[in-house]
Amino acid sequence: MNTDTLIQRIEPPFWFSGMQNPELQILFYGSNISQCQITINNSSAITNVKRTENPNFIFVTINTQKISTNEIDFIFRLKDKSTFIQKYELRERRKNSSLRKSFDSSDTIYLLMPDRFANGNKNNDNDSNTTEKYNRELPGGRHGGDIEGIIQNLDYIQSLGITAIWSTPLCEDNEAEFSYHSYGQSDVYKIDPRFGTNEDYVRLSEEVHRRKLKLIMDYVTNHWGLSHWMVNDSPTKDWIHQFENYTQTNHKRSTISDINASKIDRTICLNGWFVPTMPDLNIANPLVLTYLCQNAIWWIEYANLDGFRVDTYNYSEPEYISKWTKAITDEYPNFNLVGEITLRNQGLLSYWQKDSPIAKIQDFNSNLPSVMDFALSDALQIVFNEDDDNWDQGITKVYDLLSKDFLFPNVNNLLIFGENHDTKRLNHIYNNDIRKYKMAMCMLATLRGIPQLYYGSEIGMAGDQHLGDADIRKDFPGGWEDDENNAFNPETRSECQKVYFDFTSKLFHWRKTNAAVHFGKTTHYIPENNVYVYFRYNTNQAVMILINNNPENQEIHTARFKENIGNYKTGKEVLADLIFDLSQTIFIEGKSALILELE
Template sequence: MSLIYGDPYMTVTDAATTTPTWKYSVADMVKVGEGQTDDYWSLRVKMPYHRIQYQFAVEGSDGQHVLLSDRGIRADTAENRLKNNFRVPYFQEVDRVKTPDWAKTTVWYQIFPERFANGDQSNDPQGVKPWNPEDHPGREDFYGGDLQGVLDHLDDLQRLGINGLYFCPIFKASSNHKYDTIDYFDIDPDFGDKDLFERLVNEAHRRGMKVMLDAVFNHIGYQSLQWQDVLKNGDSSRFASWFHINSYPLTPFNDPSNNGGNPQYDTFAFEPHMPKLNTANPDVQDYLLEIATYWIKTFDIDAWRLDVANEVDHHFWRRFYQATQQCKKDFLVIGEVWHSSQPWLNGDQFSGVMNYAFTEQVEEHFLTSQQTAQNMVELLTDQLMMYRQQNAQVMLNTLDSHDTARILTVAGGDEKRALQALAFIFTQTGMPCIYYGTEMGMSGDNDPDCRKPMDWSQLGQPIWQKVHEIVQFRRDYAQLLGTGSTRLSVNSTGLIKVERVGSAHLTAYFNTTNNAVPLSMEPKLAQGYDGENLAPKGFVIEVI
């Protein structure tokens, strides 16, 4: 595969005919990955006048030579090389898609505040349950976790190697999860107050930790001032146009006369206590932008994670991105999108997204054996090549969260499989994220069972030490793993091979077969490796 390229206005005159023709160069491309149906080739070129036209010269496995151009596949002739090129007329901004450099070297830790630690019992909600990591929480249960609890354990998180704190919602709300916001400008009193939050952010920053908050802008809480005004005043409410209301008069969502309890308004999913905001409304946009910038300007947060981001107006996200970048250089914006996300990743909306497609492929091979190693590698390669490199470097790579079963449970309680999967995502392009309690070996089924109170009795125990080693490895080689190229493959013995090339050269092997495989490596990090053989569920990572 070769690239035929040049400036569209650069010509050379043929000596025989004195006719000017397009001047082009030819450069060989490098194969960088193999997906399910496509191979991927890459080449970096620099154009001095910020424009380019190009096409590809392809040699088939049968020896046939063709050109792939803007008009499709054509014969590779001298005439065809001069026309029908792809063209980028002018790079308006050479680095139009920018993502924060600091994020590429960050290891995130997701905190569900109500279940992380109870540092101040004086703000416990009524009916709080005893702190029991073996409990199976109900949807309405409270255990008393708060921001003081996070502040009390910052040193523990620092020892683990964490340098990014990702908080589930902390704003005033009626539920334990706080995704039903009542007041975006206030800390929920069950968690503390603004003075405490300011102290927490300052202490995190002092330890080199970034802070990311959860923005729930797709919907608002049933008890919010805005929605209560609509319930009271109907279509004469000044907030009526803030929502998607299908009929009046509104009745309580649990009123039997209301079509069996079905809401008369659009909601998040089918949650009647979370009415959906009309984010195309300029007044709603202005209100939400005031919130977004307030927490940056007042408390110096570093990032927003955007809940249900794919259901919010694109125009609003463009305004949101501009407003946050104007507040703070290199501010990070991560969207919650569970499917292909390119429309949001063109430099004007999000930096990256929660990489659920990545998560699913890893889990289906490493944790549940639902797909082969080869299939996983191909799908992950397709996923990696779907986005610009600068976006891929700040995708949020998780294995579990407050929305999903914990990795140890998905792995059937097999600690070695869970650790192998965790080590794998820490070698990949993107920002790794640990869900609270993973380092404690916590289990839990789908929501709400994945939200058990933190098991602090396991602090410093063997499972904690193993997770710490994985985190510390990522931190030790942050530059390489945050920005270097990635190549995935499966070798002849069935081992998954990861190569990262940048400031150094990393080679890692993961054994998901049923047999020990002979291997000679000088490991920086390993599991199940004795110097000669890599055991099933093992991994070994070498850096040169």
């Protein structure tokens, strides 16, 4: 009997012994496979067999603690009494896998889009099994960047002072258009062949760790792509959210915690589709929830990952997405996950961080360790164009935001950023005024939280979201053989690129050395004349940061900051290697920043 025609897919394709949760749900897929009776040698290890209305699926749950070998023989018996055996592998885990260290506020994260970063292997620009083909002339097309391109430029990333890499998704996205971003995935156990192979991804992880960097996967729980194989042949009718007519989410995530929200508004927010090509997953379905939990854990274990950035986290039903998160952190207690919570109100953002005092009022806990600080991002995208600080303008916007830090259970575990792949680029907003770029970077390097940089800004790349996503997701110069300018190589960077890069590199290399800006406390002072002064400190170190958002030079009288300066005598400016006498007035140029290590 040809078992290949009967069993077309097995997911997870293999598993691991010694997991904290011994229960494993295995999906077998094939034509009318549900007609089979399934046994294994140790029949007590099978704890559940689930058949659905679709005869092409059968879900078999086993207790892996009752399996004593690394290979399981699943015996399938058909109605005509014929049988066949399907082998299933349980692999050994890495030593201390469950206790892996994740990313935290000692890290600086580099966000890149692989299709737009570097084309390291031209042989995989196209693939016979995927629809969209290479077309670098098309702004929203596939440009050929891949995993090999990332590997070849890890030295560049490391030279920037980066300690962790977040790549937008790499799993297969077989949509006919705009598949390069891979948020509409068609197979979540397979790297898109135009990026490489699963083995290439594991090799990327190995190369990252060889350099003592960390690898963060962009994981999507809310939706798949319209071309996903299970959307075309769903295990259950409610695998994805269905409406009588196409219904798009209203994007009003505030309805989730709003005690006054109507049921219909909340339902459409959570169950409506993100876009017509992204079917909304019904995570409340126990089969879906378990499938997503296992898929996430499989990637962590298989590729030896250091963290997740979770796309559209709060578009999923809170009760169930919190269970998904807890399943991961139960398995990996130190594992960090940062959720994309695109809300600008700190109270609403806090609701989604683990152990939030606000969510506790509603007896809810997201279990999500980290959230993206979109409120701060919005401020960093506007304040340096505001030369006046009348009450709530200018740099006061940042002061006012940090004054609400008491809302968060863990402010050091907020992801802070000025831009990403969905926003305008800072260098566009600030018209490539490097003074304003430097102020933004100095704040990212010294404020509480985990700083994230967006690829290319460190060499002056700009882009306007209003011109379309392709404008903020341009190809990195030098990532393709025929590029006239190679910004990866310090010898071939333009003078402008060198200025941007050298500043950014020096700043974030310094950040790696200072524990006070990683985990220290913050004291800040009400801005005066559009000048913001704050301190990061622990018991052994103190850093004084001065941000002059005023176009005019300013003299800062240090007596006001005596409670933080204390017995420190001097401050060493970390970028210019200048020494400042803390008993004297500090002079600071207009639209500039000073970072002083106190001595």
